[in-house]
Amino acid sequence: MSTNFYIFIFLSFFCFESLAQKAILSGYIVDKKSGEALIGATVYDSNTKTASTTNKFGFYTLLLNKNIQHSVQISYMGYDPDTTTVFLRSDTVLNIALDARTWSLSEVVVKAKSLEESLEMGKVNIPLLTIKNLPSLMGEADILKAYQLMPGVQAGAEGNNGLFVRGGTPDQNLFLLDDVPLYNVSHLGGLFSVFDPSIVKSVDLYKGGFPARYGGRISSVVDVRNKEGNLNKRNGEIGLGILSSKFFLEGPISKGQSSYALSARYCNFGIYSYLLKKMQNLPFTSGYMFYDVNLKVNLKVSDSDRLFLSAYNGLDDIYVYEKDVKEDRSDIKYSGSSDLMWGSTAGSVRWLHVFKNGVFNNTTIAYSKYKYENLMESSTEFMSSNSVTNNYFRIHSGTDDLWIKNDAEIPLENMSIKMGTVSGVHSYIPSEVKFSKNGINSPSSDVLINAQDVYGYAELEYKIGDKISSNTGCRAGVFHVNQTLFPVLEPRVVFNYLFIPSYSFKASYSSMHQNIHLLTNSNSGMPTDIWVPSTNLIKPESSNQYAVGFAHTTKDNYEMSVELYYKKLQNLIDYKEGVLLYGGSSNWESKVEVGGEGEVKGMEFLLSKKTGLITGWIGYTLSSNTRTFQQLNNGMTYPFTYDQRHNVSVVGNYKISKNITFSATWIYHTGNSITLPSAKYKVFENYGTNEQQFYADAQIYSDKNAYRMPDYHRLDIGINRSKQMKKGVRNWSLNLYNAYNRQNAYYLFYKKTADGELKLYQRSLFPILFNAGYSYVF
C-alpha cells in the first residue's frame, strides 16, 4: 500500500508542477434533503467544455484555468439541475446540494452523460425506483432479478436470481457490497436476493469493459452501494409481504455530521410454521427462516476526511426441532434438532481523505465470511433402563477473507488516474465432517486451506480531442496457496469514438482471473454449493473478452446500443460424470474435471426509454455458449446448460397518475440444454448367488446437453399505488406473476403411466401467482 501511495503522490506533484496555470475545483454533490452523496452526477464547465462525474462517494474534481470565471452546471437524473458561477483563484472546494425533482405530468429528466458519451462499455444501471416498481414473484422487489431483464444477462432456473452474464456462471460474478465481496447473495435457494432495495443506493453491473480496479471474478462485476443515511432527518420504512417483513431506518447521529442507515428483513415462513404447529398441535417445529441485516454509519470527520462503517449479516436456516417426543406404548423419549444453515457476514471500515491537490484517497479494511453448516443433534432416553444415547453430526464448509486496500484518484488535465492496491488473507474449509455417538468422536476430517494474495492496478482515463476517449489500465498480482504462486497480469482497455454527434463506436478488451471456484450441482445458491480455492491441481479460471459496439441517442431520448462480444473462458472446472458432492468431501479435488474451456459469442441489442410517463426497455440477445472438457462428452464441445440462443425481454412502466404506476415485463428465451437418453436397454440389475437375474433399464445418453427444453416465456404485471398520509407515504403493490399461466419446464423426467408406458414429462414450478406487498415510508 505504501509504495502505491508514494507513487501517486509523486505523480500528482509532477503533474501539478507542470500545470501551474490550473486549479482544482472539487467537492461532493449531495441530495439537499438527506445529504446523501449522489453517484454519477455530472459537473460541467460550459466555458472550457470540461466535464466530470461524481465517483462512488459523490466526489468530483475538475481541473480548470485559474483567474477566470467559470459557469459550473450540475445535473443528476431525477434532480433539478443547478448552475453555479465560480471565480477560480486557487484550488477550491465546492460542495453542492441538489433538490430532488417533484413529480409532474410533463416530467423531463435531465440525464447525466449520454450513452454515447459515456466511457463505459457493457455497464448496466437500473434506477432503484424502476426496480421497485417492477412486478415481483413474492411481493418484494428483487434487485438481481431486475438485472436478469437486461441483454447479456440470463436467468438460470425459474425464479432463481442467479446471474449468467455473457455465458458465465453465477460464481463468476463479483458481488461487491460497499466494496466487500459477498459469496452467497441468495436467500431461499435463489428465489430472493440478499440485497435489500430499501437500503441500497445504487447498483452497477459490468458485463464487459471492466475497469482495472475490479478483479477476482471472470464474468461480471455487480457493484452495490448502500445508503449512507440521512444527515438531516430521521426516515424509515416498514414493509410486509407474503415472503418477508422488513424494516428500514436512517437518520442523523449528529445532524449534518454523522448518520446511520439500518435495514433488516425477516422471512415470514417461520411465522407460518409456528402458527401451523400451534394450530395443529404438531409434536415438532420445522420450517424455513432467513434474515438479513445491513448497517452503515457515516461520519464527517473534517472537510477532507470521512469515515464509513458498513456491516452485513444474512442467514438461511432450514430447521426441525423436537423436544421430549414420546410415542404411545414406547419407553423412549426423543429430543433432537436439525439445522441446515448457510449465510454470509461482511464488514468494512473505510477512511476517505481528499488531499489539497484534489487527490481522492480511499483506504478500506474489509472482512467477509461465508459458512454452510449442517448440524444434527439428538438425545434418546430409554426410560426403562434409564440410559441415554447422544448423537452429534456436523458438516461444515466455509470461507474467511480479510483485505486491506487503498484506492486513489488523481485528476489531471483531460485525464485522470486511478490506482490502488489490495492484499488479502483467505482461509477455506471445503469440507469438515464431525460426528459422535455417546461421546465417541469420529476422526477429524477438516481440511483448512490458507491463501494470500496481493494485487495492484492503474487506470488512465483520457480524452483526445472531443471525439476520442479511453480508459486503459492493467491489474497485476499473485495468489499464493499451498506453496504455489499464481501470478496474473490483466490488461484492460475501453475505447470510445464519437464519430458523429450522438453516434459513437466503442470497443473493449478485458482479461480477468479468479482464484476461487464454486462446486455446485444446481447453480442455485443452495447450501450444497461449496467454494474452493485454486490448488496445485485446479488452476485459476481466466477469461479474455473482446467487444465492439455502437451507441446512439435519438432526439426523443431513446437510447439504442448494439454490442458484439467474444469471450474465451479457460481452466474451468465441472463435476465428473455422476459425481455428487452433497455432504461434503475431503477429496473434492478428485471429483472435478479440470482444464475446461468455454467459448461465448453474442450480439446484444438494447432500446431503452428513460424519460416520460412511459419508460422501459426492449432487450434482445443472440448468443452461443459452449464448453469443452477433455474428459467429458468424449472431449467434444457441447452446449452449456444455460446456452440460450435467443433471449428477449420487454419491460414497461407507465405512470398512470401521480400515485399509480403500472408495470409489466415479458421475457422469452430458448429452452436450456439438457442431456436425455436417446435409447435404453436391459441390463442385469444385480446378480444373486442363486443365479437370479433381475433386469433394469440402462440408458444410452445423447451427446452432452444435446437436447433443448421447451422455450420459456412469461408475462408479469404489477401495479403500485402510493398515498400521502399524515406522517408518511403508504405504498401498496399488487402483482401477477406468470399472468397467462404458462407452464414453463423446470426440469424433465421420465415416468411410467398407469399402463406401463414410459413417457417424458416436464414439471413446472410456478403457475399464475398473485401477491401483494405493503410498505409505509415515514
Added chain:
Amino acid sequence: MCVKIKYFLSFCLNTLLLSCLVSCEKEIEIDTQNFDKHLVINAIFNANSPLVLHFSNTTRPTNRYESSKDSLQVFIFENNKLVLNAKTLSDSLSTNIIPSSFNNYSIKIKSLDQDTVFATDIIPRSIPIEHATFKKGVGYDKDGGEIKEVSVTFMDPPNEKNYYELLFVYVNSDNAVSNYYSTMYDVLELGVQDSVLLNEGDNNFYPTTHFFSDELFDGKQYTIKLKSFYNGNWSNQHVVLRSVSKSYYLYRKYYTRHFFNQPTQDFGIYGLFFKAEPQAMFTNIVNGYGIFAGYTESTPVILEQVKN
C-alpha cells in the same frame, strides 16, 4: 366459533404455503436423436455354473422392449480356442460350458442386420473369507434400535490388482439362498466409516452391495467393518465375498451411479439439488451394449457373534 376460526386460519396458511410451492407436470414430446439398433448381451458367469448368454436389443426410451426375431450366430472362445459355435433364435442361450478361474472367455455374435459384437473377460481366483463376526450393542439409533457391528476379514493376494464384491445372504431352513443385501446394512443412516468404502465414494448412490478394489490394502489382510440394524436370527445370516473381474467391478460401480442419476428416478425438486449429471453406463460389449463379466465367490460364511 373458535374452532372454526382455527380451521379457517389453518386452511389459509396451508393454501398459502402450497400456492408458493405448487408445481404441475405435463407430458411433452421431444424428438430424440437418431440411433441405430444394437445388440445387447447380458452374461455374468462364474466357476460354479454353466455359461448362459441373454440377448436383447436397444430401443427408444419410451418404447417397450421387443423380443429379438433375429437369428444369431454365437461363437464362444476359451483362451482364444473356439469351444462353441451355435445358432439361436431365442433370447437366451444356455451352454454346458462351465468356466474356470484364470481362463479367458470371449464371445463373438453375428446377426443379419446388426454389427457383430465382441466381448472378453476372465474369472479371477477365489479369495476365501478368513473370519466373519458380528458384535451386538455397539450403539442405538434414535428409535432405540440396537446397532451391531459386522467384521469380515480376508487376505488380498499381493502384486496383482483385485476387485471384490461383498454380499450378505439369507439361508433359510431348506438351505435355499434368498437374494442378499437388505436395508439392515443401512449404509447411509449409520454412516460408512470403513476407509476402503469411503474411498470408493459410492455410499451416496444407495449401492445394493459393497464393491471395492484393493487400492488401499494391496497384498495385505483386510477387515471390512459395517454397521447393521438386523434383529433377526443371525444363524441364518451368511456373508459372501466375490472376487470379481475389473469389468464386473466397473459394471457394478457405474450401474449404481447410472441408476441413481437417471431421469426416470424422479425425486421431485429434491432431486435437482441432490442428483448429479447423468452417468453413462459401463459396457464391455464392443459394437453393442450390456455386460459380459466373470467372478468367483467364497463359500458363504456364517457370522459368528463376538462378545463386547
